[in-house]
Amino acid sequence: MWRGTNFAMRRLREDHLNLTRRGIDPRRRFGIRRTFLVLVLLSVALLALSRLNVSWVNEARWQVSELMVPVQSAVADALAPLRSAGRAVSEINNLTGEIKALRDENRRLKAAEGRIGELERQLADITALARVVVDQALPFVTARVAASSSSSVAGTVSINAGRGSAVRSGYPVVNRDGLVGRIVDTGQSAARVLLLTDLTSRIPVLVGRGSLRAVATGDGGPRLRLLFVTRGATIAAGDEVVTSGAGGLFPRGLMLGRVVDDGGTFKVEPFAALDELDHVSVLLHDSPMIELYGDVSPGPRDDRPLRPAAGSQQGLAVPERGGAVLSGARSP
Amino acid sequence: MLSPRAIAPGQTILIVTLFAALPWGWPGAGRFVLPLLPFAIVHYWVLRRPDLVPEWLVFATGLTFDVLTNGPLGYWSLIYLTGYAMTVAALPWAGVGRLGRWALFAALIAILACAQVLLSIAYFNQAIDAWSVAVASAWAVLLYPIVVMMLGGLRGAVGEADAHRHRDTARARLERGS
Numbered sequence: 073m074w075r076g077t078n079f080a081m082r083r084l085r086e087d088h089l090n091l092t093r094r095g096i097d098p099r100r101r102f103g104i105r106r107t108f109l110v111l112v113l114l115s116v117a118l119l120a121l122s123r124l125n126v127s128w129v130n131e132a133r134w135q136v137s138e139l140m141v142p143v144q145s146a147v148a149d150a151l152a153p154l155r156s157a158g159r160a161v162s163e164i165n166n167l168t169g170e171i172k173a174l175r176d177e178n179r180r181l182k183a184a185e186g187r188i189g190e191l192e193r194q195l196a197d198i199t200a201l202a203r204v205v206v207d208q209a210l211p212f213v214t215a216r217v218a219a220s221s222s223s224s225v226a227g228t229v230s231i232n233a234g235r236g237s238a239v240r241s242g243y244p245v246v247n248r249d250g251l252v253g254r255i256v257d258t259g260q261s262a263a264r265v266l267l268l269t270d271l272t273s274r275i276p277v278l279v280g281r282g283s284l285r286a287v288a289t290g291d292g293g294p295r296l297r298l299l300f301v302t303r304g305a306t307i308a309a310g311d312e313v314v315t316s317g318a319g320g321l322f323p324r325g326l327m328l329g330r331v332v333d334d335g336g337t338f339k340v341e342p343f344a345a346l347d348e349l350d351h352v353s354v355l356l357h358d359s360p361m362i363e364l365y366g367d368v369s370p371g372p373r374d375d376r377p378l379r380p381a382a383g384s385q386q387g388l389a390v391p392e393r394g395g396a397v398l399s400g401a402r403s404p
Numbered sequence: 405m406l407s408p409r410a411i412a413p414g415q416t417i418l419i420v421t422l423f424a425a426l427p428w429g430w431p432g433a434g435r436f437v438l439p440l441l442p443f444a445i446v447h448y449w450v451l452r453r454p455d456l457v458p459e460w461l462v463f464a465t466g467l468t469f470d471v472l473t474n475g476p477l478g479y480w481s482l483i484y485l486t487g488y489a490m491t492v493a494a495l496p497w498a499g500v501g502r503l504g505r506w507a508l509f510a511a512l513i514a515i516l517a518c519a520q521v522l523l524s525i526a527y528f529n530q531a532i533d534a535w536s537v538a539v540a541s542a543w544a545v546l547l548y549p550i551v552v553m554m555l556g557g558l559r560g561a562v563g564e565a566d567a568h569r570h571r572d573t574a575r576a577r578l579e580r581g582s
Contacts, residue, residue, distance in 0.1 A: 111463040112485055119469075120479030123527055129477065136471050144472070148426050155428055219425060219472065225524050225532060226475030257474075264474055271528045293522070293533025347435055 086404035130257075136258035141230050145218035186401060210323065212246075212353040213237045218262065220349065220391050227253075227270030227290055227386065229349055234259045237354075242321060244355045250343030250353050251275075263354070267346050268296055268328065271351060275316035277328055277340075280311030288328060288340050296340035309333045320359040350373070412558055413414065413449040420445045421465050425472035436540035437547065437554045439469060439480055440513065443487050444544060444551045445507055450491045451498045464489045476527055487516050502552070510545045517541040 112264025121129045148155070171382040215233035233239050233391065235258050243264045245252045253273065257264035266273055269290040277288045284305045301307065311331040329342040424438040442465050449457045466481030490512050497508060517537045524532040 073432070108459045108489070111459050112482065115463065115466070115478040115482040115485060119476055119482065119523075119527060122476040122478065131473075133471055133477060137474060140472060144422075145428060147422065151426065224468075225479055225520070225527070226473050228474040230474070271524065271530060273534060291530065291533045291535040295533075362433075 099112060099167050126271075129148070134257045134259065134264065137230065137264070138234075138262045141218045141232060141259075141262040145216070145232060148218065181248055184272060194243070210355045210357050212355050213239060214351055214353045215263075217237075225271060226344070227267035227273070227292065229253075229265045229267065229352075231263050231352060231354070232261065233354065234261045234263045236260050238356055239263045239354050240356075242359060244315075244326060244354060244357055245352050246326060247344050247349060247352045248330065249345065251322070252344050252346065252349065254321065255354060265352065268342055268344075269294060269346055275328065276316040277313045278315050278316045279307055279331065283316075284304070285316060285318070295332070295334055295341055297337075297339055298331075301387060306333055307338050309338070323355070323357050359397045410456055412443075413453060414461055414559065415459065416555065417442055417445045417449070417457075417465050418468075421468050422472070425469060427572075432485060433546065435462065437543035439473075439483075440516075440544035441539060441547070441551070442466075442469060443484055443516070444509070444548055445555070446484060447491050447512065448555055450488060450504060450549060451495070454492065454495065456486075459488065479523065483516055483519055486519055487512055490515065505552075506545075506548060509548050513544050517531050530554045 093204075118129075121151075133388045213233055215227045215231040217270075218232045218369070219230040220228070230244075231239075239255060239258055241255050241258055243252060243255045253265045253267040253269060253270070255263050256266040256315075266276065267290070268288070269292065271290055272291050273290040275288045275296075277286055277298075278284065279286050279301075284302060286298045286301045286305065289299050291297055298307070309331055313328045313331060315322040315324060315326040315328060327343050329336050329340040421442045424441045428435060428438070446457060446465065448461055462484050463481050466484040467477065467508075469475070470477050471504045486510075493506055494512070498505065500508075520537055521531055521534055524530070
């Protein structure tokens with residue numbers, strides 16, 4: 073009897089009965105494994121809903137995300153000196169290579185300078201003769217990057233301009249160096265930009281002087297892959313890549329990047345430093361595709377993919393109607 | 405009611421998750437290390453105080469990161485839960501010293517890197533850039549001792565004296581009911 077009591081006391085003292093352990097309530101101790109499995113299944117279900125692009129899930133996610141944009145923006149402001157220090161370190165690392173590249177570029181530009189004036193004159197003559205419709209200067213709004221995705225499966229940034237600034241889904245986004253991406257979600261005062269390097273980004277492009285058509289696609293890495301290149305076409309490292317305008321989502325001729333040799337395969341290095349985005353400009357470019365597909369964009373926000381135009385491999389998103397033109401806005 | 409000490413692991417995980425979602429402007433693939441930082445914190449605390457890191461906290465951390473970074477919902481939750489389960493499974497080897505724990509973390513990160521690539525193939529129908537994932541994983545392993553150092557002081561406050569007892573508890577959480 074005494075021995076049994078002693079044994080029970082010892083069990084209580086050493087807590088073999090799990091009475092004092094936090095989170096191990098004897099009534100639900102057998103449910104813990106179930107909790108883990110439920111959470112795993114919930115994650116899988118959320119992934120499936122995201123993949124199926126279920127509108128209410130996206131809406132809810134974006135509303136939460138939009139709420140967080142001012143918070144993230146404020147925290148980013150507070151930590152600005154740290155961020156600057158980080159950038160300074162990376163700039164110092166890249167300085168030698170950059171000086172060499174600038175010298176090479178300067179040499180090339182000097183060589184080309186003489187011909188540019190002559191070509192401009194010729195182009196003006198030909199344009200006048202051919203009655204070519206001149207592309208209109210695009211109005212734009214400039215916004216600050218409030219948050220960015222550091223995940224390799226989500227190349228997006230949030231900016232602090234939304235529908236209130238006439239920003240609509242589908243509008244191209246650029247910075248001083250070149251194309252950055254396009255708007256995929258808009259709130260009243262914030263928007264989400266899908267970067268060029270995102271896994272789901274597809275942009276019809278022209279490569280090199282031969283204006284070879286291809287589709288630049290992100291793979292989560294810092295460079296883009298070129299798909300649907302014509303068989304037998306010649307691509308060389310250093311070729312510039314610009315948007316082709318196919319499909320109408322992006323205007324033709326936006327500078328995108330340069331072809332580089334990436335371990336035996338050609339990839340595109342974006343001109344814009346997508347890791348260091350601070351301010352970006354949203355081009356208020358209403359795609360001509362709206363003329364054709366306007367009746368399929370009923371809601372106030374619609375990012376549903378359209379069927380690509382013939383010959384184009386791009387997944388298109390329909391911008392909203394009536395992207396306002398800001399008075400007095402200049403082309404970037 | 406939980407004491408401030410008891411919520412310290414959760415607080416550090418939340419702070420690092422918010423930190424990792426900020427636009428830091430880190431160049432190249434280096435920035436992809438950021439999603440691994442919350443997992444490094446989770447891993448650290450699970451090894452020392454698993455009783456204070458429940459599964460739902462790990463799930464919520466991943467989901468918060470997904471929302472803040474506009475990624476596919478559930479992606480990082482699943483990755484973090486996978487890492488959590490592996491960490492709990494590896495608890496018997498948690499007492500093998502600093503180098504041993506570092507090696508354990510490196511092994512887990514390598515497995516998680518494979519999980520990231522496989523999950524991206526399942527989700528996007530294409531693999532993410534494996535080189536970027538490898539670089540980020542290497543950075544995470546290199547940064548882990550700094551995480552350990554920074555959380556070392558906090559660990560003293562939270563306490564580790566009965567950690568071995570709770571290690572058994574955490575393993576039991578996953579194993580019970582099987």
